[in-house]
Amino acid sequence: xxxxxxxxxxxxxxxxxxxxxxxxxxxxxxxxxxxxxxxxxxxxxxxxxxxxxxxxxxxxxxxxxxxxxxxxxxxxxxxxxxxxxxxxxxxxxxxxxxxxxxxxxxxxxxxxxxxxxxxxxxxxxxxxxxxxxxxxxxxxxxxxxxxxxxxxxxxxxxxxxxxxxxxxxxxxxxxxxxxxxxxxxxxxxxxxxxxxxxxxxxxxxxxxxxxxxxxxxxxxxxxxxxxxxxxxxxxxxxxxxxxxxxxxxxxxxxxxxxxxxxxxxxxxxxxxxxxxxxxxxxxxxxxxxxxxxxxxxxxxxxxxxxxxxxxxxxxxxxxxxxxxxxxxxxxxxxxxxxxxxxxxxxxxx
Ligand code: AMP
Numbered sequence: 001x002x003x004x005x006x007x008x009x010x011x012x013x014x015x016x017x018x019x020x021x022x023x024x025x026x027x028x029x030x031x032x033x034x035x036x037x038x039x040x041x042x043x044x045x046x047x048x049x050x051x052x053x054x055x056x057x058x059x060x061x062x063x064x065x066x067x068x069x070x071x072x073x074x075x076x077x078x079x080x081x082x083x084x085x086x087x088x089x090x091x092x093x094x095x096x097x098x099x100x101x102x103x104x105x106x107x108x109x110x111x112x113x114x115x116x117x118x119x120x121x122x123x124x125x126x127x128x129x130x131x132x133x134x135x136x137x138x139x140x141x142x143x144x145x146x147x148x149x150x151x152x153x154x155x156x157x158x159x160x161x162x163x164x165x166x167x168x169x170x171x172x173x174x175x176x177x178x179x180x181x182x183x184x185x186x187x188x189x190x191x192x193x194x195x196x197x198x199x200x201x202x203x204x205x206x207x208x209x210x211x212x213x214x215x216x217x218x219x220x221x222x223x224x225x226x227x228x229x230x231x232x233x234x235x236x237x238x239x240x241x242x243x244x245x246x247x248x249x250x251x252x253x254x255x256x257x258x259x260x261x262x263x264x265x266x267x268x269x270x271x272x273x274x275x276x277x278x279x280x281x282x283x284x285x286x287x288x289x290x291x292x293x294x295x296x297x298x299x300x301x302x303x304x305x306x307x308x309x310x311x312x313x314x315x316x317x318x319x320x321x322x323x324x325x326x327x328x329x330x331x332x333x334x335x336x337x338x339x340x341x342x343x344x345x346x347x348x349x
Pocket of ligand 1 (some may be wrong): 251288315
């Protein structure tokens with residue numbers, strides 16, 4: 001029997017290797033064994049949030065699993081058939097629920113039937129896709145592949161309190177995933193910044209937004225403080241949304257006790273400038289997250305697809321390497337005029 005064996009310490013050596021492997025093990029039905037999980041992180045092995053990903057993957061695929069314990073650095077995962085359905089996953093504490101979604105979404109968007117996934121935990125966590133990134137950046141690209149996806153945010157969840165809630169409806173495409181090229185971002189349509197700041201002084205938001213206005217020359221209509229229920233805090237996420245004709249990017253920085261409003265703003269300004277400085281279609285996070293669904297589409301269709309990105313992170317490189325362990329695709333990347341170009345093409349094993 002074919003099995004994919006992975007070393008979780010290679011490349012960026014973090015949780016992404018585990019999530020991508022779980023997703024693709026379910027999508028292909030190929031069992032997985034992974035050793036040295038998250039070996040390059042300060043606390044290696046399965047943390048609560050990674051364990052939640054494994055448990056969620058087990059719930060949707062009826063997998064036989066061993067090694068699914070806190071701190072475990074090795075895992076064996078043998079998936080059964082992925083079952084569409086209504087699932088509820090509670091990550092506990094403020095573990096990111098968008099990362100659990102990231103693990104189960106690829107399998108559910110190829111399942112036989114419609115699913116609904118309700119998740120609770122953190123919705124706006126450092127080192128994870130914030131809900132608004134999933135909603136505005138990632139989901140529209142899945143729709144372009146033919147997947148019906150709708151996500152709603154019922155309640156914000158910030159580190160460390162958590163308690164956020166997300167509800168996602170997933171309708172697989174009737175005729176399979178469709179690959180597409182994404183080489184240009186297109187002309188700007190709507191550029192704006194929002195400071196989410198429940199249970200913290202509004203003046204902090206005003207300082208953050210003013211710093212963005214000064215950096216980008218933006219007017220008051222581009223600076224927003226959305227209404228958020230006070231009992232959803234304390235927390236602070238400063239988000240910059242850049243909607244272009246072909247893609248929307250969301251860059252986020254998070255408030256921390258030790259950081260001034262200006263420092264929080266400076267972090268997101270640096271990310272936006274790096275993206276604006278290139279003219280590639282997508283930024284670094286979308287670049288690593290787009291690879292998996294696009295590779296599934298390419299694998300199914302036996303075609304090829306390409307996208308350009310402003311940066312080719314270790315995350316994205318590692319992700320491409322894991323993808324190639326499961327799917328008959330080749331992922332190549334090289335520098336190009338607009339930044340980097342990633343080509344994913346089908347090949348015979
Ligand atoms: P890991 O650090 O290996 O657990 O993976 C983190 C995941 O979160 C990757 O898919 C990143 O692309 C994603 N991620 C981290 N920060 C952000 C952000 N600010 N916006 C969007 N995605 C993010």
